[in-house]
Amino acid sequence: MAGNATGKDAAALKWYPVYTNPRAEKKALEALTEKGIETYLPLQKKLKQWSDRKKWVEEPLIKSYLFVHIPLQARAEVLMTKGIARFIYFSGEVATMPDKQIEDLKLLMASALELEVTEENLLPGEKIKIKAGPLKGLTGEMIAYRSQKQLLLRLESLGCSIIVNAAAAYVNRL
Incomplete structure (x- = not known):
């Protein structure tokens, strides 16, 4: 153990x-x-x-x-x-x-970005990958939330989502 x-x-x-x-x-x-x-x-x-x-x-x-x-x-x-x-x-x-989700969560926590957790059932959007910045390489879903474009990383096995502010210039469609 x-x-x-x-x-x-x-x-x-x-x-x-x-x-x-x-x-x-x-x-x-x-x-x-x-x-x-x-x-x-x-x-x-x-x-x-x-x-x-x-x-x-x-x-x-x-x-x-x-x-x-x-x-x-x-x-x-x-x-x-x-x-x-x-x-x-x-x-x-x-x-x-999955180990990758825990590693991604650790990366998010180390990024010093402001995070928000919600249990709302958010609608899935476009699949994206971050191409620059401290979250480079992470994938998720883009959604509209409070009139802003934000990156949604869904942790399905927890039944919650993590929302991170991300500049559109740092995102590529998959």
Whole structure:
């Protein structure tokens, strides 16, 4: 279950999205890490306003979700972790995330662009590929949203979408 499996063991490891208890993402991440389970929690910085001050805080990009990189047999160990509610199911099966989607999500989080997550059922548009900038190489769907052209990367197995502002000059049709 350690983070850097190689060879035959690496093929057995898959990324699974898990649902956490409300506002327990960071504590669940810490508990899973202490167990030696490779975990990914995409965090973004947001400026929060209180009545007496403003402060930058790191919040989960997708509330109540994090990702574990485990063999299927390790599900019970994950479920016995404080803060973890359940695995996510898609079409009656435990949902998995392709390594490429996790890598793309990490790239998005490292890009310092402002991201927005929505659970709206957005209509699919043209398939595109970004040709320049920090997101170069990513593919997705172009949609009209709030009267702007934006790149939509759909994470189907999570049932949500990530919307990123992208200049039209940086996009090629596929």
